[in-house]
Amino acid sequence: MISFPNAKINIGLVNHGLREDGFHEIRSTMYSIPIYDSLEIVIGNTGNDKCSLTISGIEVSADDNLCKHAYQLLDSEFDLGPVRMHLHKVIPIGAGLGGGSSDASKTILMLNEMFQLKMTVEDMKIRAAKLGSDCPFFITNEPVIATGRGDLLERTELKLGGYFLALVYPNFHIDTGDAYKHIQGSKDKVAIDPDSKKIRDWREYIFNDFENYVFGTFPEISQIKSDLYERGAVYASLSGSGSSVYGIFPSSVDLTSQFGKYQVWKLTL
Numbered sequence: 001m002i003s004f005p006n007a008k009i010n011i012g013l014v015n016h017g018l019r020e021d022g023f024h025e026i027r028s029t030m031y032s033i034p035i036y037d038s039l040e041i042v043i044g045n046t047g048n049d050k051c052s053l054t055i056s057g058i059e060v061s062a063d064d065n066l067c068k069h070a071y072q073l074l075d076s077e078f079d080l081g082p083v084r085m086h087l088h089k090v091i092p093i094g095a096g097l098g099g100g101s102s103d104a105s106k107t108i109l110m111l112n113e114m115f116q117l118k119m120t121v122e123d124m125k126i127r128a129a130k131l132g133s134d135c136p137f138f139i140t141n142e143p144v145i146a147t148g149r150g151d152l153l154e155r156t157e158l159k160l161g162g163y164f165l166a167l168v169y170p171n172f173h174i175d176t177g178d179a180y181k182h183i184q185g186s187k188d189k190v191a192i193d194p195d196s197k198k199i200r201d202w203r204e205y206i207f208n209d210f211e212n213y214v215f216g217t218f219p220e221i222s223q224i225k226s227d228l229y230e231r232g233a234v235y236a237s238l239s240g241s242g243s244s245v246y247g248i249f250p251s252s253v254d255l256t257s258q259f260g261k262y263q264v265w266k267l268t269l
Contacts, residue, residue, distance in 0.1 A: 001110050004036040005102035007091045008137065009167075009239040009246050011158075011194045012206040015185030023133070023149035024180055027191040029158060030098075030134065032141045033165060034267055037103055038088040039067065041110050043081055050075065050082045057089035066104035069131055074111050081115065092263070094173020096240025098138065104131045105138035125153075145193055159196050160269040164249045166233070168224050169263040172243060174214060179241035182213040199248065202235040214242045221245060227258055 008030050016025040037057075046052040051071040053062045062068070067085055074080055085107075091099030105128050112119045119127070121139060128135035133150035144153040192205050215222035221238065224245045228236040233247030248269075255264055 001042075001114055002038065002040045003106045003110055004038050005091075005099070005106040005138065006141065007033050007035040007097040007099055007102065008134070009033055009165075009237075010096065010208065011202075011235075011237065012191065013208040013210060013240065014191035015183050015209040016191075017185040019149070021149075024183065024185065025148065026146070026150055027193075028146050028150065029143065029156060029194050030137050030146050030153075031143050031158065031160065033097075033167070033269070035091055035097070035167070035265055037090050037099060039103060039106050039110070040086045041107070041114065042084045043114060044084055046082045046084050050080070051085065052083075053085045053087065055087045055089060057087075058092065060089055060093060060100075066100045066131055066135075067107045070104045070107035070128075071111065073127060073130060074108065074117070078115065078117055080111065083111075083114075092169045092173065092244065094175060094242075095169055095244040096174075096238065096242050097167075097244055098134050098240070101132045101135045102138040104128065105135050109139065156193065157196075158194060160199075160248065163199070163234075163269045164252050165246055165265075165267040165269050166228065166249060166253065166255055167239075167244055167246045167265040167267065168228070168255075168259050169244045170218075170221055170224065171262060174218075174242040176241045179210055179213060182217075183209055183241075184212060185209065200234050203229075206235070206237070208238045208240075210241045211238050214238055218243070224259070224262070231255060231258060 011029040013028040124139050125136040129151045143158045225236045228247030236247040
């Protein structure tokens with residue numbers, strides 16, 4: 001079986017401070033975008049290891065990988081048969097795009113189907129949350145407002161069809177844990193959720209609280225956001241804790257000259 005785990009962006013991210021369990025209380029809108037890894041899982045003998053994983057594309061660890069962790073989580077409960085996995089990695093790591101979480105959730109979805117585990121969507125979300133805060137989002141890939149540590153999801157009617165997205169990856173990653181150590185938050189901070197009818201006003205009231213730390217530490221990323229606005233974006237933002245920055249445009253735009261040294265995706269939403 002082959003599947004294609006997709007990326008996501010965060011539209012706004014408000015940090016309400018550190019919780020007693022050590023996680024941060026956040027509120028953010030999460031929206032799927034069409035950038036994909038590819039994941040193949042085959043049932044069969046793998047030698048001494050019940051789950052073997054090979055990786056191509058972007059270099060990431062095969063031993064400490066969320067696809068294997070997802071298999072091990074379900075295997076401990078359902079005693080799965082042996083599988084061979086191959087992951088072709090395209091979505092950059094440490095970019096705020098949720099690529100690893102998406103890979104893990106697709107693994108759960110695929111194993112549920114392949115081994116006829118009969119888990120419901122909610123069953124899979126509960127298990128996905130054990131692997132990462134934003135993993136449950138990728139079980140359904142619907143636009144949501146995420147609260148709690150990012151695992152409590154409320155469906156939103158946000159629709160961006162007809163707009164174009166330019167995503168810029170500056171060719172280096174940001175450690176999520178380190179970014180959370182520096183993020184400023186307040187329990188009294190008001191979060192305003194994005195309304196697709198008012199997208200041209202988002203610039204005035206939809207903010208990502210990671211930007212203060214990330215832009216101060218990496219001015220190059222701040223410049224990318226400024227350049228996207230200069231090229232006509234109606235809204236631009238850091239995604240998640242970075243390092244990628246996206247711009248939403250009313251029509252397709254050529255960014256080759258502006259961002260030639262970076263990795264750039266131009267996408268139709």
